[in-house]
Amino acid sequence: MKKQFYETSIDFIYNKPSQENINWLKANAKPMPIDQNFRIKSLHSYKDIKLKGVLNLMYTRTALVIKLNQILEHLPHNFSFLIFDAFRTIETQFDLFRYIYEQQKDLHPALSHEELFAITKEFIVHPAEKSLYEIPPHNSGGALDLTLALDGQALNMGTDFDCVSECSQTIWFEQDYIQGAGYTKDEWFAIRKNRRLLFNAMKRAGFVNYTAEWWHYDLGDCHWAKTLDLDWYYPSLESELLE
Template sequence: MIGQAICHDYQIIDNKAVDWLQQHSACIELKATQRIICSNEYYQQKLIGTAPEIYTRQSVYLKLLMVLEQLDPYLALYIFDSYRSLACQGALFDQIYNELNQAHPEWSNEQLEVEVRKYVAHPDEPSRFAVPPHNSGGAIDLALVDLRANTALDFGTGFDDPTVLSQTDYFEQDYQPEFGISLERWQLIRQNRRLLFNVMKRVGFVNFTSEWWHYDLGDCLWAKSVQSSWFYPSMEHDVDKLSG
């Protein structure tokens, strides 16, 4: 199953699974272990609204432990980000907007807004997300690291790369030499993305199709994929209590 082609079809959630998510909804600090590496990407970038700690839902953490059980013991999870404050969400939106504006100065504001929203939610856009996925504590951004070589697996792009290459199933298509990627590397990227996608899907996560690194559990993106009317609310107040 882990080597199967990426397919964004998900089973409809049942009440038992929803009950489990609700029972394990506590806000916790995600701490580093031998096989969980906490990068805390936006804190390192000094974005506003960030903290030295990475917070998440207990349910997300427990599911990550299930993922590790299914991976080879030399593979570790590299966590870029999980819970995200609304202030950080706004700062990130502006950052991606500015990056795309520099790369495409010919684009109008409307074009830029549309493109940015493919990769990052705006905190003041409830029409798309009732609760921004990361703000709920149910979203997590991650990759895989080979502990034997202390190197990240090749996923084809860096984290937060706002291009079509970041689409999770992009490398499922036939080889395209115009990107300057060798056939051997193209196939390796496909293999690595399938590995991460299928092991995360197996334990209950869903993937945000525009970003190979972004997975959801119990948030509004997850709810849409599994046809649930329930999803986690904002975790902002819980984080404030835990960190205060």
């Protein structure tokens, strides 16, 4: 199965889930700490940088934990998942938007507030803006930021998690090798294989990818529903966890 994932190009054509699949997602909607398996490790990236509103445990919905375990059954035993982020409070969503905005301001001091705001929105939903998503994907508990590891070491995916760069686009390394882009030819093709492995493993399990971020995958949230032209998606998970 791993070889098949490597050899299949990344494409964003997904099969719609059946009503039975949707009913299964509904039936497995309870919140659950994500690291229920020694092959799934939460890195708690936003707790480390002290963003506001971050919980002590990393949660997602039960359905997503089950799916991750199913994916691992099809990979060799020395592969594992590293989880950067899962459920995210609205407070954390606001603070992360501010954090990325300030990063961009440091990188592009000549840009206006409007230009910086627009760049930031390419990488994170502003929770006050309802025109794109009624519920920010991470707030629903249906979004995961993750990567694969081999023998405990994260695979080379070409950029760091949360890197605001065109190289973070999931299909970036599907194009022909670009000399002078900062990668050797061997690195380029290794990154392509690694991204294909992650993408195709997640896609096979029913996830969809946010195309600007190789690390972001959705199942049952509003981005998943919009991508698949579905009416149903998970509500916010916040009230269940913080009540």
